[in-house]
Amino acid sequence: MAGLTYTVFDTTNLSTAEVYGKTLVELAKEHDDLVGLTADLAKSTKIGILAEHYPERFFNMGIAEQNLFGVAAGMATAGLTPFVSTFAVFTSMRALDQVHTDICYQNLNVKMIATHAGLSFGQAGSTHHCTEDIGIMRTMANLTVMVPADGTETAKAVHAAYHTDGPMYIRINRGFDQKLYESGDYEFEIGKAIELREGTDLTIIACGSCVYQAVEAAKILEATDGLKIRVLNMHTIKPLDNEAIMKAVHDTRRIITVEDHNIYGGLGSAVSEVIAEGGKACGFKRLGIPDTYSIIGLHEDLMNHYGIDTNGILDTVREIMGKDFEEDDDWEDEV
Amino acid sequence: MALHKEVLINLENKAHELRHLCLNTVVWAGSGHVGGSLSSMDIMTVLFHKHMTVDPKNPKWEDRDRFILSKGHCGVGFAPVLADKGYFDKELLKEYNHTGSPLGMHLDSTKVPGVDASTGSLGHGLPIALGMALAARVTGKKYMTYCLIGDGECDEGVIWEAAMSISHYKATNVITIVDRNKCMMDGKTEDIMQLEPFADKWRAFGFEVMEIDGNNIVAIDEALSTAKDFKEKPVVIIAHTTKGCGVNFMEDNYRWHYGGLDEDKLKEAQNSLDSHYETRMKGA
Numbered sequence: 001m002a003g004l005t006y007t008v009f010d011t012t013n014l015s016t017a018e019v020y021g022k023t024l025v026e027l028a029k030e031h032d033d034l035v036g037l038t039a040d041l042a043k044s045t046k047i048g049i050l051a052e053h054y055p056e057r058f059f060n061m062g063i064a065e066q067n068l069f070g071v072a073a074g075m076a077t078a079g080l081t082p083f084v085s086t087f088a089v090f091t092s093m094r095a096l097d098q099v100h101t102d103i104c105y106q107n108l109n110v111k112m113i114a115t116h117a118g119l120s121f122g123q124a125g126s127t128h129h130c131t132e133d134i135g136i137m138r139t140m141a142n143l144t145v146m147v148p149a150d151g152t153e154t155a156k157a158v159h160a161a162y163h164t165d166g167p168m169y170i171r172i173n174r175g176f177d178q179k180l181y182e183s184g185d186y187e188f189e190i191g192k193a194i195e196l197r198e199g200t201d202l203t204i205i206a207c208g209s210c211v212y213q214a215v216e217a218a219k220i221l222e223a224t225d226g227l228k229i230r231v232l233n234m235h236t237i238k239p240l241d242n243e244a245i246m247k248a249v250h251d252t253r254r255i256i257t258v259e260d261h262n263i264y265g266g267l268g269s270a271v272s273e274v275i276a277e278g279g280k281a282c283g284f285k286r287l288g289i290p291d292t293y294s295i296i297g298l299h300e301d302l303m304n305h306y307g308i309d310t311n312g313i314l315d316t317v318r319e320i321m322g323k324d325f326e327e328d329d330d331w332e333d334e335v
Numbered sequence: 336m337a338l339h340k341e342v343l344i345n346l347e348n349k350a351h352e353l354r355h356l357c358l359n360t361v362v363w364a365g366s367g368h369v370g371g372s373l374s375s376m377d378i379m380t381v382l383f384h385k386h387m388t389v390d391p392k393n394p395k396w397e398d399r400d401r402f403i404l405s406k407g408h409c410g411v412g413f414a415p416v417l418a419d420k421g422y423f424d425k426e427l428l429k430e431y432n433h434t435g436s437p438l439g440m441h442l443d444s445t446k447v448p449g450v451d452a453s454t455g456s457l458g459h460g461l462p463i464a465l466g467m468a469l470a471a472r473v474t475g476k477k478y479m480t481y482c483l484i485g486d487g488e489c490d491e492g493v494i495w496e497a498a499m500s501i502s503h504y505k506a507t508n509v510i511t512i513v514d515r516n517k518c519m520m521d522g523k524t525e526d527i528m529q530l531e532p533f534a535d536k537w538r539a540f541g542f543e544v545m546e547i548d549g550n551n552i553v554a555i556d557e558a559l560s561t562a563k564d565f566k567e568k569p570v571v572i573i574a575h576t577t578k579g580c581g582v583n584f585m586e587d588n589y590r591w592h593y594g595g596l597d598e599d600k601l602k603e604a605q606n607s608l609d610s611h612y613e614t615r616m617k618g619a
Contacts, residue, residue: 071466
């Protein structure tokens with residue numbers, strides 16, 4: 001696919017949302033059915049670049065998110081593939097009735113690329129943070145929920161979203177993300193976790209900007225503590241890669257989840273459901289926002305404050321490694 | 336062009352037949368939103384039997400005209416229209432509301448042929464209709480999109496979001512029709528949440544407003560004919576209707592927004608419909 005391989009240069013010079021915008025223009029060049037919609041956030045979400053290239057396929061609906069998602073649904077019924085971008089907080093809450101009824105219930109081919117997710121709009125405060133969307137969106141039947149780890153992966157997720165029929169929610173951050181991937185030369189499959197580091201002592205399952213933090217923590221833990229930490233990039237929250245989770249339970253018996261989201265309802269909750277139903281004992285800890293409205297600050301400072309950065313992960317891994325989570329070490333006696 | 340007498344009589348007969356089928360459906364369903372179904376039956380009849388180009392055997396035909404029942408609770412009115420038109424077997428109406436039936440209170444576009452959008456949560460239909468209209472612009476299609484909204488539904492802010500954007504995008508290929516029966520669930524619209532000056536509101540949003548008797552076949556036909564050709568700005572047809580139109584004990588009575596009919600009430604309603612029809616035919 002021409003033009004869809006991203007280089008270090010691209011992701012160093014473009015924010016994650018800019019990579020999204022660029023990807024969209026490339027897709028639009030090849031596919032006449034692709035249209036873009038926003039609600040007065042053409043610049044902020046970077047979807048506006050589509051208007052520069054294909055003005056007849058771009059629709060700014062003004063500051064009216066409910067109408068925005070309803071219009072996108074109507075377009076999808078007529079065979080178009082609408083990409084809709086506004087902030088995550090408005091996509092998942094302000095317009096949720098439309099997302100639920102117009103898009104997900106009717107299983108329409110609308111791609112919601114929601115920006116400024118988690119605490120990435122740091123100083124804007126909780127009216128513009130979004131630490132609830134994963135929990136909300138994964139309860140929408142028919143909907144695929146993706147949280148790419150960086151700009152490169154965002155390009156791959158957007159590409160996959162276009163080429164896969166059905167409603168999609170892709171959650172990305174404001175601004176630049178720490179670069180996880182040096183190039184787009186890797187396999188990205190919706191619903192399939194990516195093992196970034198092999199390990200047998202503990203598994204860190206992370207999504208979004210927390211994946212980079214997990215990898216950095218794993219490197220340190222190997223160097224300083226001699227621990228072999230498996231890191232799973234769980235870029236798709238729904239459908240969740242249950243197999244990778246149960247394999248981690250079996251192989252490493254300790255799991256930590258890390259996400260820029262409320263600890264309730266998100267990646268950690270989803271993973272814990274799989275573990276609980278799997279019937280195998282496992283040391284487990286969720287890292288995320290502890291059911292509170294965040295303080296304001298720069299994104300990286302907030303990640304540090306809530307322990308979802310490298311330091312927070314290091315502390316938690318050491319805590320879990322020292323914990324005895326079952327009476328004996330015999331795996332086979334578990335139900 | 337004036338409606339040919341024969342066509343008018345056929346439409347009157349069809350509307351009468353569909354009102355009966357609606358009452359029967361309410362009985363089969365156990366209960367339903369009968370008041371608003373009867374108020375809007377003349378509009379749906381004229382749309383499906385005179386103005387819309389559709390193919391019931393090919394309900395997803397991409398060039399078809401679209402119809403969105405934004406007041407989605409009136410499924411017991413809409414489903415009979417679709418069944419009678421040939422989208423599905425009329426016998427299916429007897430399973431309305433039954434466990435696992437494709438036909439429920441609010442019709443599901445993924446299960447019921449002819450339903451262009453799943454509606455029920457109010458205010459959703461008009462944005463979807465605009466999306467269909469804008470899609471026609473992108474794809475070069477000539478189809479029209481008709482959206483029937485309730486007057487009480489206009490309390491929803493998103494109706495006005497959609498109105499603003501229909502006007503902004505000069506989407507003259509979507510025609511908005513308001514079933515102005517002046518009743519809602521809890522009472523009269525003007526008592527619960529004042530809508531008047533209603534026409535002025537639509538004008539202020541950039542619409543050409545046509546106010547008609549929405550239970551008069553000739554008036555509906557004329558309004559739709561004019562609206563389809565009007566390209567200066569988008570049109571809203573405010574169809575002044577009577578809630579429960581045709582059944583004397585339901586007429587203009589908001590308590591019949593939703594209800595059921597026992598055997599005696601059904602008989603009484605059917606007799607009333609027949610008298611209503613006879614009166615209308617004298618004028619036809």
